[in-house]
Amino acid sequence: MFKFIHIADVHLDTHFYSRDPELRNKLRDSLREAFNRVIDTCIDEKVQGLLIAGDLFDNDKLSFQTEVFLINAFTRLKENNIKVYYATGNHDPGDKNYRANLINWPDNVHLFNDDSVQELEVKHNHQIVAKIVSVGHKSKKEARNLIKDLPAKNTEIPVVGLAHAMVTTASGVDGHDSYLPCTAEDLISKHYNYWALGHIHQAQQVANESIYYCGNLQGRNPKETGEKGGYIVTIDDYGNVEVKFRRFSNIQWNTLEISEMESIKNYQELKDYIIVKIEAFLNSKEFDANQLILRLQLEGRCFLKKSMEIDEDIKQLEEDIKLHLNLLSLEIKANNLLPLVNSRECLEGNHVLSRTVDLILNIKDNQELIDKLLEIKLCNKKLDGKNARLKYILELVEGLEEEALNRMVGEEK
Ligand SMILES: [Mn+2]
Structure with missing residues (x-):
């Protein structure tokens, strides 16, 4: 049996420059907390490996503090006999002058940091329980389909593919650059038991096959909504695969559209109306309000449109509602509002x-x-x-x- 956790696109040390300093710090810290939760879960679940499908951090942004944090985290895994299989992505490429290659990783970490195909045996109690086949990104702009170079499965032992790749037919590909592009057919043709993919930030199963993007570990903007985490995967000796999603991030981003504000005449009414709408939304999804970063998109006709073109007024509204509902953060977009006409x-x-x-x-x-x-x-x-x-x-x-x-x-x- 081979049991492992699959994560990707952690993007440690993301700057979040467009957010206020307090929220920025919270986001940075909560991302590290989410990563620590992954390490704890690896230990609790007694997995044999942690598979990281690229973009663990952004090469130019990685702080010394986070570098030490990562080494400590991987050392904790080493103390528990857990290996790390880490394939580099376009944000953390592995060529000789890049950080992923220069860091002195503990010896339980195996790096797939360039375009050479590597096949690795996973051993447990002196037995080979699986094989990992992987290829990494050497540069920031790997445009070749390196998946084509990977060998098809030719053994009874379970084989896991690991790559930071762009399956061109996956959902949510917009906004992701076409690095290491491939088709679902390229992946299927290898007959692997599981594909651990990274790059697309939306968790999904590809083409109804045993091919998975786990999504990023924590959302980074209002479009990256919902629960974020990774997969706990078990492959038994017969090659049967069990995939379970586990939420690792506490923070969630979401977007809510609010309309039908024609009858609202003053600030109090507007505020109360929005609060009721958000409360209903919170109840429907069982969100933890103080971990929610919410974007409100106001639509339709509104008598108060003029006020909502003024930054100060929008700020007041955001602040009042945020405090009332104890939200982590609230952003109100009123740019689509239309004037009220008779x-x-x-x-x-x-x-x-x-x-x-x-x-x-x-x-x-x-x-x-x-x-x-x-x-x-x-x-x-x-x-x-x-x-x-x-x-x-x-x-x-x-x-x-x-x-x-x-x-x-x-x-x-
Ligand atoms: Mn990427």
Whole structure:
């Protein structure tokens, strides 16, 4: 049996420059705490190895303090006979002048730090229980598909692949650079029992196979939402694999959209309305409020739009709500808000705007016009079938009346 923990994309010492200093320190400390939780769990769960699929830290940002922290953490594993298998990524490349290669790691740490394919036997009680096959990033911009060079499985012993790689069809690939790109088929064709991947920060199973991104250890921005951690993986002697997600990070990021604020007239009402919405959100997800970094995206029409263009007013609102709900951090985005318009007046009066909106609203009901449109060709699309073309036309006019109102009506006077 081979039991191990799979983590990746820890990015120790991330600066979080856009956050205030207090939060920045908290984020840095909580990331180290999360990493310590990984080490504790390795010991408690009596795993044989810790597999790190790259981007453990950012080469240029790693502090001396964190370097010592890492060495101490790995030494604790060594004292418990646990090996570390660490494949470098694009942020912690392993060429000779980079930190990953220069640090004097304890001898239980095995580094896959360049483009040479390495196969390693994992031994337990003098028996070979598994093989690890891996390749690392030597430079910051490894653009080759090195997975192609890895050998296919040719043994009864369980084989685990370890790499910081970009599976081009995985979800959440946007925002990740295409370093060490490969396809799911490249990975599947090796017939390994498990693939421990890093690079994409969103935990996921790839192509319904035994191929996993564990995601990053702690979210780094409002888009990296939800629980963050790693996988505890057990492969038995017959090659059966059990994969369990374990949350290691206490801190969570999340984004909440709030709209329908047309009837709100003053600050108190606005504040209370938002608090109720956040409370419902907290209850639905069983969040620990004081570990939550929340971004609120305000949408729709709001009488108080003008105030919310003023930094000081937004800060006041953030501060009051944060204190009331005991949130770790709250950020309010009001840039999408629209001014409140008296839509009845705009739509019912006899003027150019009301007539224009009438025209737009009537397109859908004007069968003669729709029939004519269905007969002529589409500008830059090819759609077969009347239904598909009808759907396209209706999508084109959908919401145009709102667009006209926004464009033609200013602030309510
Ligand atoms: Mn990466």
